Amino acid sequence: xxxxxxxxxxxxxxxxxxxxxxxxxxxxxxxxxxxxxxxxxxxxxxxxxxxxxxxxxxxxxxxxxxxxxxxxxxxxxxxxxxxxxxxxxxxxxxxxxxxxxxxxxxxxxxxxxxxxxxxxxxxxxxxxxxxxxxxxxxxxxxxxxxxxxxxxxxxxxxxxxxxxxxxxxxxxxxxxxxxxxxxxxxxxxxxxxxxxxxxxxxxxxxxxxxxxxxxxxxxxxxxxxxxxxxx
Amino acid sequence: xxxxxxxxxxxxxxxxxxxxxxxxxxxxxxxxxxxxxxxxxxxxxxxxxxxxxxxxxxxxxxxxxxxxxxxxxxxxxxxxxxxxxxxxxxxxxxxxxxxxxxxxxxxxxxxxxxxxxxxxxxxxxxxxxxxxxxxxxxxxxxxxxxxxxxxxxxxxxxxxxxxxxxxxxxxxxxxxxxxxxxxxxxxxxxxxxxxxxxxxxxxxxxxxxxxxxxxxxxxxxxxxxxxxxxxxxxxxxxxxxxxxxxxxxxxxxxxxxxxxxxxxxxxxxxxxxxxxxxxxxxxxxxxxxxxxxxxxxxxxxxxxxxxxxxxxxxxxxxxxxxxxxxxxxxxxxxxx
Numbered sequence: 001x002x003x004x005x006x007x008x009x010x011x012x013x014x015x016x017x018x019x020x021x022x023x024x025x026x027x028x029x030x031x032x033x034x035x036x037x038x039x040x041x042x043x044x045x046x047x048x049x050x051x052x053x054x055x056x057x058x059x060x061x062x063x064x065x066x067x068x069x070x071x072x073x074x075x076x077x078x079x080x081x082x083x084x085x086x087x088x089x090x091x092x093x094x095x096x097x098x099x100x101x102x103x104x105x106x107x108x109x110x111x112x113x114x115x116x117x118x119x120x121x122x123x124x125x126x127x128x129x130x131x132x133x134x135x136x137x138x139x140x141x142x143x144x145x146x147x148x149x150x151x152x153x154x155x156x157x158x159x160x161x162x163x164x165x166x167x168x169x170x171x172x173x174x175x176x177x178x179x180x181x182x183x184x185x186x187x188x189x190x191x192x193x194x195x196x197x198x199x200x201x202x203x204x205x206x207x208x209x210x211x212x213x214x215x216x217x218x219x220x221x222x223x224x225x226x227x228x229x230x231x
Numbered sequence: 232x233x234x235x236x237x238x239x240x241x242x243x244x245x246x247x248x249x250x251x252x253x254x255x256x257x258x259x260x261x262x263x264x265x266x267x268x269x270x271x272x273x274x275x276x277x278x279x280x281x282x283x284x285x286x287x288x289x290x291x292x293x294x295x296x297x298x299x300x301x302x303x304x305x306x307x308x309x310x311x312x313x314x315x316x317x318x319x320x321x322x323x324x325x326x327x328x329x330x331x332x333x334x335x336x337x338x339x340x341x342x343x344x345x346x347x348x349x350x351x352x353x354x355x356x357x358x359x360x361x362x363x364x365x366x367x368x369x370x371x372x373x374x375x376x377x378x379x380x381x382x383x384x385x386x387x388x389x390x391x392x393x394x395x396x397x398x399x400x401x402x403x404x405x406x407x408x409x410x411x412x413x414x415x416x417x418x419x420x421x422x423x424x425x426x427x428x429x430x431x432x433x434x435x436x437x438x439x440x441x442x443x444x445x446x447x448x449x450x451x452x453x454x455x456x457x458x459x460x461x462x463x464x465x466x467x468x469x470x471x472x473x474x475x476x477x478x479x480x481x482x483x484x485x486x487x488x489x490x491x492x493x494x495x496x497x498x499x500x501x502x503x504x505x506x507x508x509x510x511x512x513x514x515x516x517x518x519x520x521x522x523x524x525x526x527x528x529x530x531x532x533x534x535x536x537x538x539x540x541x542x543x544x545x546x547x548x549x550x551x552x553x554x555x556x557x558x559x560x561x562x563x564x565x566x567x
Binding site for chain 2: 139
């Protein structure tokens, strides 16, 4: 049990001491997770809205596909992306393999089904009279969508939080397409895996605490927003 | 003019509305009556361009605005507004709701405020302007929803059971306000109601729906029946509640049976006549309608409504609870 106590002491020291390497890893993690969440939600929320509100041929199959993608193993996502981004792959020309862009792309692939499926569920939970009311008062398709989104705003905020929480804690894809390169593609999760493997338990624990703190901060921010909404 | 032409609308393959033509002329106040499931709400949703008919089309001033291949656009919807039976208010205050339709039309804030306060005063909802939906009763929400619909000055206002949550006084004041709106500017109103008395009192035209079809007779005395195979020739004895009504028809199976109230003869004692249907009962209600006519509702095993003149009602000394005999010929009975 000594090594646990020692690890905690090291973690506190690193956190209070303002270690430059730890700072770099945190910033990169936030950049990758923020970018991926933004792109995944920008695509996933409208897709979820479309799935929930527009009847079209193959809608049920589309729902099944999105829901299946939710359970897609992240290492398989990473593996497929690796094939696409490697020099001989169709996207090899981008030169993204082992860059933060590759990690972000993997995270977008992982977060997109989450954003689409959960936002579809959120929109389906809105009273259908809201949509009909906006339409019958002359609202355009965009304004109608906005009225529905306002009703579902707390659920949609939870969707964004869930997507962010998922990508910030993701490791499988980030390890494969990012390569865990020091100062370049090392994120919190890949660093934790590396330092644990190297026996530097204190550093790994410190990064774990930071990861948890980030998740906590995002959830607190969401709750504050919800509180304002209810006021 | 808003109209449905050759509309057959289906849900899961079942025809729920079958109308050759249904028109709402400019300035008219039309009441749609009929039992639950008769297709009133579906009809209103089609007219409001919220659903597209499976067959046929919806026309506005002769132009097709909705149909199997015509997707209604927001521009067409701006002329027609529906208030649902259980309306819902959007996020924000009553003031925000009254201004919503104006805001989506791009009206400036000062103008929105002016129109909002004006319509709130006309509909008597000014004290509610700063309240939110959870601070309102069902009746208040209905009234606010009507005000919200009127704020956008539609050419056609569709109302689905607009006073279902209101008491008599509130219902009277809402109908009176709607009548005033019709007088203020060109506005046609089509409302669905199961309150026949309200329909006759406030509407210019009362139309009945049964099983998704327009009834060829007035809405009283409509019954869903099963026509038997037996009978001499085309004369059939059809069970309606606890009585049997003689009707001339060659049809069998499920149908709607209607007895026009004006074809029912009212007396105190049975008369020697050719009428095949003679029923004794008691008067349950007397309602004076327009043009000196009295609607006599009698329980003869089922409730039947007959129309007599005020003079006849007086001569027969008809009173609620008093005895009455209703008679009508077999060929007065309509089957469809």
